[in-house]
Amino acid sequence: MAAQDGGAKMAAWARGVRGLLLDISGVLYDSGGGGGGAPIAGSAEAVRKIKASGLKLRFCTNETQATREKFVKKLQGLGFDISVAEVTAPAPAACRLLKERGLRPHLLVHDDLVPEFAEIDKTNPNCVVVGDAAENFSYANVNEAFRVLIGLEKPVLISLGRGRYYKETDGLKLDVGAYMKALEYACDVEAEVVGKPAKAFFESALAEMGVPPQQAIMIGDDIVNDVGGAQQCGMRAVQVRTGKYRYLTRELRETLVVAGMAERRQLGGFPGFPVSVFLLHGAWFAAGPPWCPGELPVPRDLQGPAAPLGGRPTSTSC
Amino acid sequence: MAAQDGGAKMAAWARGVRGLLLDISGVLYDSGGGGGGAPIAGSAEAVRKIKASGLKLRFCTNETQATREKFVKKLQGLGFDISVAEVTAPAPAACRLLKERGLRPHLLVHDDLVPEFAEIDKTNPNCVVVGDAAENFSYANVNEAFRVLIGLEKPVLISLGRGRYYKETDGLKLDVGAYMKALEYACDVEAEVVGKPAKAFFESALAEMGVPPQQAIMIGDDIVNDVGGAQQCGMRAVQVRTGKYRYLTRELRETLVVAGMAERRQLGGFPGFPVSVFLLHGAWFAAGPPWCPGELPVPRDLQGPAAPLGGRPTSTSC
Numbered sequence: 001m002a003a004q005d006g007g008a009k010m011a012a013w014a015r016g017v018r019g020l021l022l023d024i025s026g027v028l029y030d031s032g033g034g035g036g037g038a039p040i041a042g043s044a045e046a047v048r049k050i051k052a053s054g055l056k057l058r059f060c061t062n063e064t065q066a067t068r069e070k071f072v073k074k075l076q077g078l079g080f081d082i083s084v085a086e087v088t089a090p091a092p093a094a095c096r097l098l099k100e101r102g103l104r105p106h107l108l109v110h111d112d113l114v115p116e117f118a119e120i121d122k123t124n125p126n127c128v129v130v131g132d133a134a135e136n137f138s139y140a141n142v143n144e145a146f147r148v149l150i151g152l153e154k155p156v157l158i159s160l161g162r163g164r165y166y167k168e169t170d171g172l173k174l175d176v177g178a179y180m181k182a183l184e185y186a187c188d189v190e191a192e193v194v195g196k197p198a199k200a201f202f203e204s205a206l207a208e209m210g211v212p213p214q215q216a217i218m219i220g221d222d223i224v225n226d227v228g229g230a231q232q233c234g235m236r237a238v239q240v241r242t243g244k245y246r247y248l249t250r251e252l253r254e255t256l257v258v259a260g261m262a263e264r265r266q267l268g269g270f271p272g273f274p275v276s277v278f279l280l281h282g283a284w285f286a287a288g289p290p291w292c293p294g295e296l297p298v299p300r301d302l303q304g305p306a307a308p309l310g311g312r313p314t315s316t317s318c
Numbered sequence: 319m320a321a322q323d324g325g326a327k328m329a330a331w332a333r334g335v336r337g338l339l340l341d342i343s344g345v346l347y348d349s350g351g352g353g354g355g356a357p358i359a360g361s362a363e364a365v366r367k368i369k370a371s372g373l374k375l376r377f378c379t380n381e382t383q384a385t386r387e388k389f390v391k392k393l394q395g396l397g398f399d400i401s402v403a404e405v406t407a408p409a410p411a412a413c414r415l416l417k418e419r420g421l422r423p424h425l426l427v428h429d430d431l432v433p434e435f436a437e438i439d440k441t442n443p444n445c446v447v448v449g450d451a452a453e454n455f456s457y458a459n460v461n462e463a464f465r466v467l468i469g470l471e472k473p474v475l476i477s478l479g480r481g482r483y484y485k486e487t488d489g490l491k492l493d494v495g496a497y498m499k500a501l502e503y504a505c506d507v508e509a510e511v512v513g514k515p516a517k518a519f520f521e522s523a524l525a526e527m528g529v530p531p532q533q534a535i536m537i538g539d540d541i542v543n544d545v546g547g548a549q550q551c552g553m554r555a556v557q558v559r560t561g562k563y564r565y566l567t568r569e570l571r572e573t574l575v576v577a578g579m580a581e582r583r584q585l586g587g588f589p590g591f592p593v594s595v596f597l598l599h600g601a602w603f604a605a606g607p608p609w610c611p612g613e614l615p616v617p618r619d620l621q622g623p624a625a626p627l628g629g630r631p632t633s634t635s636c
Contacts, residue, residue, distance in 0.1 A: 134457060138457065139452060171465060172468065173461060177503060186483055188482075
């Protein structure tokens with residue numbers, strides 16, 4: 001297949017789409033640094049274009065280093081057209097869950113996130129909530145959360161996401177998932193994840209947007225939490241090449257090689273999103289730099305001829 | 319079965335034993351506190367009795383907060399008859415492995431353990447070694463180890479044990495295993511464990527003592543790393559009721575209940591070791607307070623009649 005007909009292919013792939021879910025960190029901006037982060041070139045313009053196109057848009061983030069108010073204010077300062085009401089984030093979802101189940105959390109979170117839990121009773125904790133605490137993940141703090149958890153008759157661990165790491169302006173950083181795993185292992189419990197890739201979290205974002213999963217596309221930089229989570233929910237998904245994206249992660253490369261599903265096509269043409277697509281687990285997903293021009297090199301083992309996958313249901317079409 | 323014939327039973331169980339492996343932390347002493355720890359009542363006397371009995375003895379520890387020299391000096395100060403030559407510990411085992419494979423480690427360990435790696439080339443690291451770093455498990459340090467690991471083409475993570483937690487005088491503390499899991503998850507790798515419960519580690523201790531596994535008993539407070547590891551190696555094992563021991567861990571209780579193997583007998587009578595035994599995974603193991611008089615309450619679900627397990631090979635007999 002020649003690259004030049006990619007536009008038509010991508011248009012077909014995106015047919016029937018009425019809404020977009022946009023990840024923020026690694027897609028719109030890289031967090032960290034003195035100014036709190038740097039916008040990714042072209043991303044503010046892309047948000048404006050999406051809004052002008054008539055597509056519904058919702059920001060779907062696992063950000064837990066600040067309240068939504070503070071986070072949105074920072075993004076506005078970086079030039080983004082975004083409001084608090086447009087953001088789906090884990091902390092409010094966790095608060096709903098805590099209230100429904102009468103849970104009183106011990107918080108292992110970033111200082112700036114604590115105000116999100118202002119209305120939650122935190123006396124005599126009967127669960128632990130872990131978020132991306134960053135520097136607050138000191139040994140003393142992690143150990144304190146561990147002691148609370150292992151002291152409970154029925155340990156309940158709620159994790160605001162399960163991300164492995166993310167990219168800041170000064171490099172990769174361990175995310176909440178690593179510390180969730182540490183506590184899971186130490187206490188022999190399984191965390192309940194609030195945030196991506198939890199199905200309930202995507203469903204909540206879709207409901208707030210008023211669009212069914214079949215008519216929505218998730219755009220993110222995390223193959224597991226953005227792309228995988230959205231696909232599990234019946235959505236199509238685009239993986240961007242910014243943020244933590246590394247051309248082929250070891251995980252993805254192995255999956256493709258093991259499954260013998262190494263197909264790659266240059267498509268481009270999705271409004272403002274020149275992308276490549278991979279066939280993975282019977283479903284198409286796309287990887288591309290939505291607002292970064294130019295192509296990254298294609299690994300040799302993905303340069304072979306197209307080998308369509310048959311016989312398995314796909315959640316998307318190409 | 320009446321409790322009074324337990325002595326004879328236990329004597330039969332221990333028949334043919336020529337050597338003992340003794341865990342240290344939680345068995346001989348509880349670590350932590352201003353003085354570096356507190357001996358467990360009767361333990362120094364028990365070590366003397368074992369040595370006087372003619373049994374061979376080796377100390378088999380996952381301690382990685384200090385060099386063996388420093389650790390042994392502290393134990394001598396607490397009244398124990400122990401020398402460096404009698405101790406099997408993970409750091410020297412790791413150094414042998416690093417040399418054999420030409421690995422240059424980035425160390426995420428306690429400051430006091432660093433001298434054990436004095437002769438190891440640490441420039442331009444091509445692996446990460448994680449030990450019980452305690453306060454050194456800051457977010458910055460754990461993140462630095464993560465960056466080294468994920469930056470390697472073939473990430474190699476070596477962990478000095480896989481313990482979940484241990485008990486210090488001021489309470490439970492997260493052990494190396496929790497941070498090993500965090501790094502494993504973040505980098506999608508599996509750690510190579512040096513120390514208990516690795517078979518090679520027990521075999522090394524047995525070789526140094528000159529006793530085959532069938533003639534040795536491991537005594538420790540950790541059901542997985544001491545008891546389980548030793549049983550995997552063909553040894554019998556005693557779980558003491560000191561240290562991190564909690565009457566029935568949730569893990570053990572669930573295993574017993576699931577397997578329908580809830581049998582408990584009061585035995586007592588092993589020289590200085592009044593113990594109870596459980597039938598677990600087709601093998602006997604014993605739980606008892608070797609030097610703590612008195613009995614802990616027996617959970618109701620373990621008070622039923624004996625129900626011997628048949629049909630599966632046992633690594634020990636009773």
